[in-house]
Every structure is written in C-alpha cells, then in structure tokens.
Amino acid sequence: MARMKFQTLTEQMFYTLLCLKDECYGMDILDRVPAMTNQRVNVGSGTLYTLLEQFLDAEMIQETKVEGRKRSYVLTDKGKEILEKECIRLSAQLKDYYSIFGKGENE
Amino acid sequence: MKNIKICYVPFASHNRNGIEKYLEEKAREGWMLEKLTDFLWKFRRIEPKKMRFSVTYFPKASDFDTKPSDEQESFYDLCEHSGWKLVTSDAQIQIFCSEEENPTPIETDAVLEVATIHSAKKKYLITNYIITVLGLIHFITYLMLFFQNPIAFLSKGEMFISTFCSLMIPTLYAVEIGKYYAWYKKAKRTAELNGEFIETKGRENFQHITPCLLILDVIFYIFSTIDSKKTIIALIFASIAFGAVILAVLIHIMMKKLKASTKLNRTLIIVLVSLIVSCGMGTLIYSINDSKSVLYAKRDTAEIYEYNGLTHKTYHDDIPLKIEDLTETDYEGYSYQIVSYDKSVLVEQIVVKQRPRADALKNPSLDYSVVTPKAPFLYNFCKNEMFDIWKRNYGEDVEKCKIDASPWKAKEAYQVKYCDEMTNTFLICYENNIVQISFEYDWQVTAEQMEIVAQKLGK
Numbered sequence: 001m002a003r004m005k006f007q008t009l010t011e012q013m014f015y016t017l018l019c020l021k022d023e024c025y026g027m028d029i030l031d032r033v034p035a036m037t038n039q040r041v042n043v044g045s046g047t048l049y050t051l052l053e054q055f056l057d058a059e060m061i062q063e064t065k066v067e068g069r070k071r072s073y074v075l076t077d078k079g080k081e082i083l084e085k086e087c088i089r090l091s092a093q094l095k096d097y098y099s100i101f102g103k104g105e106n107e
Numbered sequence: 108m109k110n111i112k113i114c115y116v117p118f119a120s121h122n123r124n125g126i127e128k129y130l131e132e133k134a135r136e137g138w139m140l141e142k143l144t145d146f147l148w149k150f151r152r153i154e155p156k157k158m159r160f161s162v163t164y165f166p167k168a169s170d171f172d173t174k175p176s177d178e179q180e181s182f183y184d185l186c187e188h189s190g191w192k193l194v195t196s197d198a199q200i201q202i203f204c205s206e207e208e209n210p211t212p213i214e215t216d217a218v219l220e221v222a223t224i225h226s227a228k229k230k231y232l233i234t235n236y237i238i239t240v241l242g243l244i245h246f247i248t249y250l251m252l253f254f255q256n257p258i259a260f261l262s263k264g265e266m267f268i269s270t271f272c273s274l275m276i277p278t279l280y281a282v283e284i285g286k287y288y289a290w291y292k293k294a295k296r297t298a299e300l301n302g303e304f305i306e307t308k309g310r311e312n313f314q315h316i317t318p319c320l321l322i323l324d325v326i327f328y329i330f331s332t333i334d335s336k337k338t339i340i341a342l343i344f345a346s347i348a349f350g351a352v353i354l355a356v357l358i359h360i361m362m363k364k365l366k367a368s369t370k371l372n373r374t375l376i377i378v379l380v381s382l383i384v385s386c387g388m389g390t391l392i393y394s395i396n397d398s399k400s401v402l403y404a405k406r407d408t409a410e411i412y413e414y415n416g417l418t419h420k421t422y423h424d425d426i427p428l429k430i431e432d433l434t435e436t437d438y439e440g441y442s443y444q445i446v447s448y449d450k451s452v453l454v455e456q457i458v459v460k461q462r463p464r465a466d467a468l469k470n471p472s473l474d475y476s477v478v479t480p481k482a483p484f485l486y487n488f489c490k491n492e493m494f495d496i497w498k499r500n501y502g503e504d505v506e507k508c509k510i511d512a513s514p515w516k517a518k519e520a521y522q523v524k525y526c527d528e529m530t531n532t533f534l535i536c537y538e539n540n541i542v543q544i545s546f547e548y549d550w551q552v553t554a555e556q557m558e559i560v561a562q563k564l565g566k
Contacts, residue, residue: 010216012215012216026181026184026185027184027188030185030188030189030211031188034211042211042215043211043215044189044211044212044213044215044216045185045188045189045191045213046163046182046185046186046213046214046220046223047213047215047219047220048185049181049182050216050219050222050223051216068177069177069180069181069184070184071181
C-alpha cells in the first residue's frame with residue numbers, strides 16, 4: 001500500500017523529503033520549502049503533519065529527536081531511494097520534453 | 108452590555124467551509140469564538156475585525172481526551188509557526204485563526220485533506236450507525252405492536268409519539284450519513300482528478316433535532332399518562348438518563364482539571380455511567396414489580412385468597428356497568444376489575460371484567476370493552492378491528508351477524524357466531540363509541556338490559 005502510494009510524489013511530498021536530507025524540525029520544513037522554491041510551493045502545517053506521519057509509517061523518514069513537542073526527522077535509505085526514483089522519473093520526463101521541443105526554447 | 112454570547116450552531120461536523128465563513132462573519136460583527144461543543148458555541152465580545160479562520164481535523168483526538176496529546180501539541184506548534192493560532196478544539200475538530208492577510212492555508216493538499224476529514228468523520232459516524240440501527244429496531248418493535256393490537260396501540264399516546272420519534276431519529280441520522288458520503292465521494296474524486304477541495308455546503312445538521320425529539324417524546328409521554336404512576340416512572344426514567352449525561356460531563360470536567368489520561372477518563376466515564384444507569388434502571392424495574400413499593404404498577408388488589416391451592420385476587424375498581432345494574436343478585440363476592448384503561452388523542456379504551464370468586468363460579472360473569480375513537484375517520488377502523496381481533500384469536504370460524512340495533516339503542520349491532528353457533532358476545536356501535544360485551548353463555552339478554560347497557564356504556 002505504502003509503496004503504491006509513493007510511486008510518484010506530489011511537489012509537496014518531493015520538497016518535504018528534499019528538506020530532510022539533513023536532520024531538521026517540522027517547522028524548518030515549513031520555512032525551507034517556500035525559500036527553496038522561491039515561494040512557488042508552500043506546504044500547509046496540517047498537510048506537513050499528515051505527510052510526516054505517512055512518511056514515518058512508510059519508513060521513508062525516521063524521528064531523530066523528540067524534545068517535548070519538538071520533533072526532528074531525517075531521510076532513511078528507503079526515503080532516499082524513493083526520492084531518487086522520482087528524480088530519475090522527472091529527469092526522464094524532462095529529457096523527453098527536450099527531445100521534442102529542444103533545450104534552447106525554454107531558456 | 109453582554110460580553111458573552113452562547114449560540115446554537117447547527118453545522119455538520121465536516122462542514123469546514125461553513126464553520127469558517129460563519130466564524131469570520133462573527134469576528135467582523137465583534138464576536139470571537141471561545142469554546143465549542145456538539146451543540147453550543149460560546150463567543151466573547153471583541154473589537155470587530157477581519158480575521159481568517161481555519162477548521163481542521165485531528166483524527167487521533169477523542170471525545171474522552173482531557174488534554175491535547177503531545178502529537179496534537181506538535182501539530183499546534185506547526186500551525187502557530189505558519190501564523191495560525193489555536194482558538195479552541197472539540198475532540199477531532201480544531202479551530203485556528205489568523206490575523207495575517209494571506210497566511211499559508213493549514214491544508215494545502217486536497218487529497219490529504221479529504222482523507223483526514225474522512226478518518227475523523229469515520230469515528231464520529233460510528234454513533235450514527237449505532238443510533239440508526241437501534242432506532243430502526245425500536246421502530247420495527249412498535250410496528251409489530253401496532254399490527255398485533257392496533258386499538259390498544261393507538262389508545263396509548265406514549266406509544267404513538269414514540270413510534271414517530273423512533274422513525275424520525277434513524278431517518279435523520281441516515282440522511283446525515285447519506286449527505287456526508289455524497290460529499291465525500293465527490294470530494295475524493297475531484298481532489299484526485301484536479302487537486303481541488305470541494306466546499307462542504309449547507310449549514311443544517313438534522314441530527315441536532317434528535318434531542319428535541321427525545322424531549323418531545325418524554326413530555327408527550329408524561330402528559331399522556333398524567334395522573335397515573337407511569338408519569339412518576341417516566342420522570343424517574345428521564346432523570347436517570349439526564350443524570351447519566353450530567354455525570355459524564357462532570358467527570359470529564361474533573362478529569363480535565365486533574366489532567367488525567369484519556370484512557371482513565373474513558374474508563375471512568377463508561378464504568379460510572381453504566382453503573383449509575385444499571386443501578387437506577389434496576390431499582391426502578393424492581394420498584395415497579397414490588398407490590399410494597401409506591402411505584403407498584405399493578406392495581407392494588409383488594410383481597411388475595413386461596414382456593415384449591417391457587418391464589419386468586421378480588422378487585423374493587425369502579426366500573427361503569429355492573430351485573431347488579433342489569434339483574435338482581437344477592438351474591439356479594441364479585442371482583443370488579445378494570446383490566447386496562449388507556450386514553451390518547453386518537454382513541455380511548457377501557458377493558459373491564461366482573462367475575463365471581465373462584466369458589467362461587469355458578470354466579471354469572473360479565474366482560475366488556477368500550478372503545479371511543481376521538482376522530483370520525485377512526486370509527487370504522489376501530490369497529491373492524493374489534494371484530495378482527497376475535498378472528499385473529501379464534502380463527503376463521505368466527506362470524507359477525509347483524510342483529511336489530513333498536514333494542515340496544517344503537518346505530519348497528521352484531522352478534523358473534525362461533526362454529527355456526529350464536530354466542531352471547533355482542534358488538535354494539537353507538538354514535539360515538541363501540542362496545543363489545545360478553546354475557547354468561549346462558550344469560551338471556553332482555554330488551555330492558557340492552558337499554559341499561561346503552562345508558563351506562565353507550566355514547
């Protein structure tokens with residue numbers, strides 16, 4: 001079920017996982033995603049909470065520290081693998097696009 | 108000037124858009140939400156201002172929570188970090204507000220949001236399913252009682268209104284379930300297809316009529332049974348139910364103050380409420396059946412005697428027609444019993460028995476029942492039903508034969524034939540009521556006696 005669920009990632013999933021390459025708190029993710037995407041992608045706090053729970057269940061991330069209410073997480077090998085697969089998929093898509101329209105047009 | 112306002116707000120629990128819009132409007136009017144429960148919302152006066160509200164759901168929360176769990180607190184922290192301050196929460200519903208112009212919404216993924224709402228709502232719907240099923244069982248039981256003896260059923264006002272309530276309650280709950288699933292199906296599909304969240308529409312929450320129906324049921328029951336012990340029993344019953352609710356609320360408040368765990372709170376509420384309800388109901392049922400109790404539901408027997416090793420009872424009820432009114436007798440040991448007397452807005456029925464003591468059975472007995480339909484359209488229904496009851500009891504061998512109604516001073520009169528033999532049972536239809544009377548088999552009813560019956564029972 002979990003594997004099926006994360007076969008492709010939404011933008012919010014993708015950037016959340018990306019932030020977790022290094023250990024960080026949930027709150028950091030809320031700030032980093034818009035900063036990383038030039039405000040193009042925003043993750044809502046409720047959505048982030050649900051995503052973190054689902055990633056934990058799917059063992060894509062793990063909890064590193066629990067300081068009272070503050071929790072930090074980091075990507076697991078499985079999470080890295082899924083992120084990498086998604087990256088390959090996106091790259092392939094991009095490659096296909098360029099092969100049709102050429103690379104220069106978008107630049 | 109009032110600074111606190113308590114409102115009844117009938118929103119379905121999943122109607123997040125409805126609640127948000129309502130709260131934003133209230134803040135503009137100068138009222139800020141302070142607390143919410145299933146039925147009542149408490150507002151505090153503030154400077155009117157433009158605020159954004161966000162209603163979200165925390166599926167892991169429960170009605171028995173005495174304080175937010177650590178996970179819930181972490182969720183609040185995340186929300187606060189994005190500019191959303193918790194206003195209040197009730198079980199799974201969490202309400203936040205923000206004074207920022209355009210804060211990042213708490214939910215930014217429609218698929219996840221619909222799934223979160225659904226997992227919160229699923230918990231909530233369990234109660235709906237239980238109440239729907241119980242209500243339907245209740246309704247079917249009433250329906251069976253109606254078909255067994257419609258006149259007895261219609262003459263009991265409390266039954267009539269309880270049937271109505273027992274049909275309305277599951278219907279309302281089923282409508283709520285249906286409405287929710289219609290929204291959920293559509294919302295899930297739309298979210299998956301184009302990532303949009305379909306607004307939850309409508310303010311009404313029909314389920315909230317349920318308590319009103321139950322109160323109506325109790326009030327009607329009390330009024331329909333007034334001046335009988337049933338009223339006291341109904342009041343005690345209602346007090347036990349009400350007391351149980353109050354007790355649950357008090358325990359919850361106390362546990363919240365003591366910051367007890369959800370598990371302890373849940374256990375304590377369930378154990379104590381079940382204990383109070385079962386003790387209360389047990390005592391009530393025992394009192395109804397205990398002849399020494401003031402609540403003893405059965406009529407006081409005037410005398411209990413033994414004959415041939417069996418116990419018999421002699422009643423001294425005030426009955427409208429006695430054998431002594433019809434014929435001379437020097438026997439004084441009769442039992443005069445009103446077997447039942449019921450009166451509703453639709454039908455009034457009295458069932459009477461006059462019997463000699465078991466040691467003097469050579470004296471005649473008399474049985475009759477008088478049915479008074481309160482509405483003209485029920486007259487023929489009651490008449491046919493009074494005959495059909497015999498058919499149900501004695502089979503197809505029962506026939507009614509029309510006889511001359513004039514000596515009975517009635518509109519119509521019938522004599523009952525059983526296995527081709529005339530019995531001494533009559534069905535007499537007066538202008539406003541119907542009398543069914545059975546004389547002793549060898550009693551030759553005279554015209555004078557028929558007239559007395561008309562005077563005493565006919566209306």
